[in-house]
Amino acid sequence: MLENNLAFAQKLDGADPLHGMRNQFHIPRHQGHDEIYLCGNSLGLQPKRTADYVDELLKDWQQMGVKGHFAAKHSWLPYHEFLTEASAQLVGALPQEVICMNSLTVNLHLLMVSFYRPSKERYKILIEDHAFPSDHYAVESQLRFHGLDPKEALVLAKPRAGEDCLRQEDLVELIKREGKQLALVLLPGVQYYTGEVLDMAAISEAGHAVGATVGFDLAHAVGNIVLNLHDWNVDFAAWCSYKYLNSGPGSVAGAFVHEKHLGQTLPRFHGWWGQNKSIRFQMGPEFDPIPTAEAWQLSNPPILSLAAVRASLDTFMAAGGMHPLRKKSLELTGYLRWLLEQELGDAIHVLTPYEPRRHGAQLSLTVKLHGQSAKQVQQKLEDQGVTCDFREPNVMRAAPAPLYNSFEDVWRFVQILKKTAQG
Incomplete structure (x- = not known):
């Protein structure tokens, strides 16, 4: 009691x-x-190990200069790889399905380049009413980029009159109703305003049943709830790392691409950090993508920020x-x-x-x-x-x-x- x-x-x-x-x-x-700090959903607190991880990099940079890419204790060249295993565990993914890169909205745009491919018959995107504004802006801009009018191509999932949250049965029914014209379902894992957890497995199943691609914004879900993106058959997802992941303001975000899409020829914006590692420094003009989620990388990442992410992930692992x-x-x-x-x-x-x-x-x-x-x-x-x-x-x-x-x-x-x- x-x-x-x-x-x-x-x-x-x-x-x-x-x-x-x-x-x-x-x-x-x-x-x-x-303080009584109840704001980890907006900005998580700083782990004590963060300063040590960042200081290590600063000292290596100070003492080695460019040689730190290869000779530092945690070499900068593969630094993002030190985050892979823990990131995969937190989102329920295979290691090859995750990558830490960019910021959340950038990752959503890059992933929509690959996974929102409208046709004359199938062109609509479904999001929730009162979505986080950046998501709404990103989706509307993607629609306009493809020459579509958001008034016709944007589908909003709304709570019932007098209710605050979405009902699962209503979401599934809406997906079925829009099915033939629905290209993409893009919903949050946890709705930022109400705190509601959506049934991502059921949404993924419903979206795929009508032929749509399914992605999730996990900004308020990662580090908050148990995720199983691979088993739920989610096509893609993206998240920030400064809320429940405690990686510092504006820190490097993450992305997930399901294994079934890896190695396929997909539309994608390319950059040299997505290039086959064995030939990256040959500096040739032909792009040969890494056969993992790393292929979506563009530039070499901000290592100081990745150090803060690594400190947070190690703290999560210490907690079990x-x-x-x-x-x-x-x-x-x-x-x-x-x-x-x-x-x-x-x-x-x-x-x-x-x-x-x-x-x-x-x-x-x-x-x-x-x-x-x-x-x-x-x-x-x-x-x-x-x-x-x-x-x-x-x-x-x-x-x-x-x-x-x-x-x-x-x-x-x-x-x-x-x-x-x-x-």
């Missing part, structure tokens, strides 16, 4: 096998105390990967939701679905506190050492990340929120 008191929260922390992972992160401070983290995440969010119901009742409405399979670490809250908006409440919380975030028009997102957040964090957050609600 759950209890609403500090001693119980501390008891849960004492029994948590992952509680020590918190010590591997730098926690921001507020008036001499650790996603399965134990997901278990703790469900316990944290379950306790948070229960406390909100106990302390604030109808003053808080949780948009995020209740069922564990349908939510990740994030709970999206609408606030009805004596005329205060969610934005006003979020600012007052920040003044008291609580960091969460706000999204227009009236949603506050709180995301206890299992790598560094505690049950005490969750309990104290709700107590401060209650105090703020009472003015």
Whole structure:
């Protein structure tokens, strides 16, 4: 049975096998105390090993110059390969299916070059209504690039009237209805605004059944929920690494291409880092793509940023990967939701679905506190050492990340929120 008191929260922390992972992160401070940081869905905290990994590169650059490409402890030339195995584990992929490169929207564009090939009969793209703006912009620009009008070629999946989240049966029905004209289904693994987890396996199956290609934006899913992209038969996916992956602001993103597409002749924008490694430095004019997801690379990557990604991935591996983290995440969010119901009742409405399979670490809250908006409440919380975030028009997102957040964090957050609600 759950209890609403500090001693119980501390008891849960004492029994948590992952509680020590918190010590591997730098926690921001507020008036001499650790912040209650519930914003890992926007920017994850810095692992303590990050500085060592980046400093190693800086010293090698300082002492070796260009020779660091081959002679550094972690040579720069193959540096992205040091991230492959852990990245594959986090997204449920084969090593040859993943690559760390570019930024999220760049990767989505590069992948759509290959996987959005409209014809006269099949040309529509399905995304969700209220998609993350960058995704919406990218898809509309792809449609226009192919001479199509988004008003005719863009299909929006919407919640039912009066509801906050998408229903799986409605998504499948929409895919079936648009089937003959549907070229691409591009949806999030976790919807950024509501925190809803979509059934990616079922969506992939439904899309393929009507002849469409299926891709996912995993910005809010990777490092948050257990993924099995290969087994789900997803065609492609892309993600950023600075949210739950804790790799630093604007850090290098990732991409997935299913094994069934590797080695095929696909439309693709080429660059020299996608060239066959055995002949790359012969500098010839003919392009021979690497037979893995690495073929989608364009330029040699920013090594300093990759070092931060490697530090984060090593931290995930030290925690045992996603399965134990997901278990703790469900316990944290379950306790948070229960406390909100106990302390604030109808003053808080949780948009995020209740069922564990349908939510990740994030709970999206609408606030009805004596005329205060969610934005006003979020600012007052920040003044008291609580960091969460706000999204227009009236949603506050709180995301206890299992790598560094505690049950005490969750309990104290709700107590401060209650105090703020009472003015």
